[in-house]
Amino acid sequence: MKIDVLLGLQWGDEGKGKIVDVLAPQYDVVARFQGGPNAGHTLIFDGKKYVLHLIPSGIFRENTENIIGNGVVLCPLTLLNEISDLEKSGFNPRANLFISKKATLILPTHRMLDAAQEQSKGASKIGSTLKGIGPVYTDAISRNALRVGDILSDDFRSKYEKLKSYHLLQIKSLNFTDNIDLQEDTWFKSIEQLSKLKLIDTERYINKALDSGKKILAEGAQGTLLDIYAGTYPFVTSSVTTTAGVCIGLGVAPQKIGRVFGIFKAYVTRVGSGPFPTELFDDYGNKIGEIGKEFGSTTGRPRRCGWLDMPALKYAVNINGVTDLIMTKADVLCGFDSIKVAKFYALPNGNEIDYFPSEAIETVKPVYSNVQPWANFSDDISNDNLPKPLLDYIEFIEKETNVPVSIVSTGADRNQLIIRNS
Numbered sequence: 206m207k208i209d210v211l212l213g214l215q216w217g218d219e220g221k222g223k224i225v226d227v228l229a230p231q232y233d234v235v236a237r238f239q240g241g242p243n244a245g246h247t248l249i250f251d252g253k254k255y256v257l258h259l260i261p262s263g264i265f266r267e268n269t270e271n272i273i274g275n276g277v278v279l280c281p282l283t284l285l286n287e288i289s290d291l292e293k294s295g296f297n298p299r300a301n302l303f304i305s306k307k308a309t310l311i312l313p314t315h316r317m318l319d320a321a322q323e324q325s326k327g328a329s330k331i332g333s334t335l336k337g338i339g340p341v342y343t344d345a346i347s348r349n350a351l352r353v354g355d356i357l358s359d360d361f362r363s364k365y366e367k368l369k370s371y372h373l374l375q376i377k378s379l380n381f382t383d384n385i386d387l388q389e390d391t392w393f394k395s396i397e398q399l400s401k402l403k404l405i406d407t408e409r410y411i412n413k414a415l416d417s418g419k420k421i422l423a424e425g426a427q428g429t430l431l432d433i434y435a436g437t438y439p440f441v442t443s444s445v446t447t448t449a450g451v452c453i454g455l456g457v458a459p460q461k462i463g464r465v466f467g468i469f470k471a472y473v474t475r476v477g478s479g480p481f482p483t484e485l486f487d488d489y490g491n492k493i494g495e496i497g498k499e500f501g502s503t504t505g506r507p508r509r510c511g512w513l514d515m516p517a518l519k520y521a522v523n524i525n526g527v528t529d530l531i532m533t534k535a536d537v538l539c540g541f542d543s544i545k546v547a548k549f550y551a552l553p554n555g556n557e558i559d560y561f562p563s564e565a566i567e568t569v570k571p572v573y574s575n576v577q578p579w580a581n582f583s584d585d586i587s588n589d590n591l592p593k594p595l596l597d598y599i600e601f602i603e604k605e606t607n608v609p610v611s612i613v614s615t616g617a618d619r620n621q622l623i624i625r626n627s
């Protein structure tokens with residue numbers, strides 16, 4: 206068997222959680238391969254809303270196993286809180302949750318260091334989620350990090366103290382004096398609880414599962430334009446969010462990658478700083494934010510909103526090897542009297558390009574085409590008969606990207622969905 210992938214093609218929050226939850230019954234295993242508690246994946250069913258940060262979005266499906274893979278950075282406090290919230294809601298997340306011994310641990314001082322680094326950057330701050338993501342991936346790459354497997358060793362406490370002292374030195378050198386509650390006691394209690402969960406060698410587990418014919422879906426966090434290498438550097442996250450990240454984050458070979466579901470909104474949003482060519486600063490932008498309820502699932506910050514950006518989408522489709530597109534939130538644009546899409550960028554010298562340039566993206570200006578509006582706000586598009594202008598928009602995207610739009614999500618609920626290509 207091959208492993209399928211679902212990942213974001215924009216700057217995150219494309220609706221990954223919802224779609225993974227919808228697809229999960231078709232899979233034996235759902236596995237997160239990168240990112241950490243910076244992610245916020247929202248699922249809505251039976252009138253209730255759940256937001257997952259670390260636990261994969263297959264957790265609500267009884268017969269689906271869920272793996273937190275090697276490439277994930279794990280905050281034990283967040284994980285245990287998430288487990289406890291799910292238990293309070295009547296679910297049993299411990300039964301089907303497996304955690305890689307190679308996942309990297311986020312220490313309380315990683316969060317503090319994140320805040321210190323952001324403060325020291327002043328106006329050029331990344332706008333990070335302050336979950337410690339940059340500092341913990343830095344430690345992983347510089348070979349100083351602690352991993353989940355370390356919690357089983359006798360000298361874990363002394364390893365912790367050593368890394369903490371190193372962080373405190375860095376924090377001091379940044380002149381950071383804010384009082385952040387490190388919650389160390391609670392952190393160690395959650396480490397204790399973490400050691401009782403099912404800790405596994407992910408690559409062995411996953412490759413065995415594939416060999417025995419099991420179906421696995423890798424769930425991305427963040428989005429392609431936030432990728433550490435391919436994204437709008439330095440305004441990115443610190444992990445590999447693209448399909449390549451599945452190989453390194455779960456330990457599967459490239460030839461074992463199967464279908465790649467690339468998910469995008471009918472428009473674009475971004476939280477935090479960084480270039481965003483099609484960003485809107487007018488009433489249309491405000492209206493998208495309002496109707497689309499565009500507030501961060503992790504930080505609550507308002508998301509910046511703009512029209513769909515084809516050079517960026519084509520770039521993301523290309524580097525991920527997307528085989529199926531999934532479009533979300535077209536319902537949000539119902540009732541808009543004007544909808545636009547950027548097919549090209551104009552460079553400062555006036556030349557037009559149809560690709561996502563590798564540098565100076567902040568200097569390009571979108572060249573818009575009009576899209577025919579598709580419905581009145583009161584119209585319900587959550588049935589199989591999508592309005593003709595919306596179908597035309599979908600066909601335009603398919604033609605530009607050369608990839609079919611296999612699923613159209615028409616609302617936040619699990620059931621609001623149209624499958625066009627099974």
Ligand code: GDP
Nearest residue numbers: 218219220221222246247502534614615616617
């Ligand atoms: P993720 O990080 O990619 O999982 O996305 P988030 O959960 O952060 O943000 C997506 C938001 O859009 C959530 O509030 C979802 O409930 C909501 N959502 C997902 N799909 C749709 C859709 O098709 N229409 C509408 N209106 N909302 C959607």
Ligand code: IMO
Nearest residue numbers: 217218243244245333334338426427442476477
């Ligand atoms: P999901 O999985 C949207 C953004 C932050 C910031 C930048 C770096 O829900 O789509 P970090 O804390 O990772 O160092 O922040 O990346 N960011 C996200 N934006 N959705 C996310 O995750 C994000 N995770 C990080 O806002 O701009």
Ligand code: MG
Nearest residue numbers: 218245246502
């Ligand atoms: Mg999100």
